[in-house]
Amino acid sequence: MDKENEQEMEWLQAQKLEINVDLMAAAKQQLQFLATVDQNRWLYEGPSLARAIYRYNACWLPLLAKYSEDSSIRESPLVPPLDCEWVWHCHRLNPVRYKSDCEQLYGRVLDNSYVVSSTNGHCKKQTEDLWNVLYPEEPYDIDLVKADSVDVSEKMSALEKCTEYDLVSAVNRQSPFYYQVSGAHVNNDVFLDEAVARYKGFLHVIKRNRERSIKRFCVPTYDIDLIWHTHQLHPVSYCKDLEKAIGKILEHDDTDSDRSKGKKLDTGFSGTTAQWEETFGRRYWKAGAMYRGGAPAPVTNSPFASDLLGKEVSAEDSECHNVIQFPEVEAVEVLLEIVGVKNLPDGHKGKPFVVFSKTQPDSLFNTERRLTVLSESGQKQVASFQCEPKGELCFRLMASSPCKIPVSKEPKDLGSASLSLREFLVPAAKLSVEKWLDLTPPGNSKSDSKPVSLRVAVSITPPTRSPPLLTMVRSGSSLKGSCFPMLRKARPAKSSTLIVDETEAEVISLEMRNSNGGAAKGDNTVKKQVIGIKESGETLVLAEFTGKFWNLLDSKWSLKHLNSPMADGPLFQLLGSHLVKVYSGRKLDYEPKHCTKRRSDQDFMTAVEFSKQHPYGKAVGLLDLKFRSFEAKENWVVLPGIISAFILDSIPKKEGFGGWSAATEDEVEVGSEVNAAPENGGGCGSGCGITANAADSAGCGSECGGGCGGNTAKAAGSAGCGSGCSGCGGGCGGNMVKSGGCGGGCGGNMVKSGGCSGGCGGGCGGCGVGTLKGATGNSPAQTEAVAA
Structure with a gap:
């Protein structure tokens, strides 16, 4: 065999x-439960957690023990209060300790056979009635305000049955887990x-x-x-x-979180990777299953409560497409490795590499990138990128000349092969493929020898909606030499700002005008309007300044400046069918993971929605002030978001509202000379990524070179964040521009670039291609492990 x-x-x-x-049904239930807990973050720490731990020991475990033992009271399943269920969840995730605690305190393991989650909508009445009989002085549902003011330390010390397991630390270790599996x-x-x-x-x-x-x-x-x-x-x-x-x-074992090279997690993940791939002959890494970086910092530590939350969504959510049209784009995350090659011509062993691209370039991926072949180089390179789930991945095997003194420096094309993305999606039965592909020689030339073959491993995520990204192109901007193809094509009218989407199509033109020809006599307030001009020539009044705030879309939305008492508080509020607060910098999902010096955080603003479902805030959009683009995670925020972005970009700060653009006073023209590499990395340089000494580069080497700490031309041996493709002044953690290689950076899952999202070897969650020495993984994809 x-x-x-x-x-x-x-x-x-x-x-x-x-x-x-x-396990599949139970995993879905767990994801729903973790999402609910994340909306109640008071359970993560402080007096509320202490109260929850007391209630778990004093009430829930004794109730569960009684219920599972006495069948006469089992009329319907038990439903634990959310706080008790969370502590129970974390206790069970140390299975050996949970088993020993249950056996010591109750003589047997307390199972969940007669329990349903508090988040699945099951009737709680029987459980609540039973709870109230047993614990008349302890309410079934905990009151957040009272929980923060109750000291339970004396009650805890008086409990006869109580685990000595450090549940506070267990909760602290499990709290970040949901972020890693929330995609x-x-x-x-x-x-x-x-x-x-x-x-x-x-x-x-x-x-x-x-x-x-x-x-x-x-x-x-x-x-x-x-x-x-x-x-x-x-x-x-x-x-x-x-x-x-x-x-x-x-x-x-979830106690170790040090991901440093050579530490226990790093070596453990490398060893697991090597053993898995040797045992099963398939890749251990998987798209959508690798470490995303640390959970982002919250914008508030207190849940936002307001009568505005839960307001009925009005027709403006669907009205957006009556005003503007933008493409609905699906995206998949792709991980790719070139595992091996066979039947390689004599003289080329140890020297081949693969250039890959898409036969149908799309708005997310439109560049060529390069990978070494693991079996020939001993370097494990895994490319990570996003693309639309259509077309084919094309692979060209290239090799240096076998001569010691090559006549030409140009590598030789040894043939090409392709892999259709439909293979993963029709039927939707698998998300990973590892197979040998026979190469077609250049020019379809025939050969009597066996065809050269590549072993290619590809993993994708199921398709999900790709956030629309709209870019503002001002009149008078220099478009010559622009790194973004869409900007080269755009030709805005003299006084207007053209809004284009990621497919380079015109969406609408916007103009700032004085209403009624200017301010009324004796009125020093400048009345302004935002006028939308469709491609057909139809004009619409999209926003009007009242003197104190902006009314958008016939007063369906309002945009007002907030005098935030805290430096890190919101600057603006966008209010309509949803409540959105706008913060300076990159927040929540947009928070840069690595190499934060590459771009100033002041170049960005984050739109954060607050609702009953997201009392601590959910990032719904990102405004890039430098490149004048707006990415929208939800369709309802696209139109009010781009109008607000235009207002903030158009009105100088000195006028008392808007502006706030880092590029306003120190203007940077799109397409101006930015090739000179600044201290922390390059701008628009390096071409297609197959550059001098790129053979040693772990970076993605796509169109706009430079990483955070190096440029693609000499990223020799770099495994991660110094070798990525940051892009035109772009940067680590996010330029938000969906170009085929212009944009990027470490931690750049927010960056829709064909060159730069993904891996740093699967570890730092960052940029492009991860170079892993030998046949092992680098930077563990997980914080929990098992010694076996």
């Missing part, structure tokens, strides 16, 4: 592992089905280690860890299943 067949047999053997839980793609059935299969593979690897007396700290990716958590939340099943599968209850 050859190696590939042996690896496939190992995978099939792993899938026979028996688990007595519907829209994670709840997809195909993604979760593959996650369950990979979890079984993870357990199989640990089983093989035990059989061979190999001690290894195994580190899961986040898709595997989500399913692992899900299994642990069913403690009786988890104990039985793991005893049967691997002969022990698997410990869940």
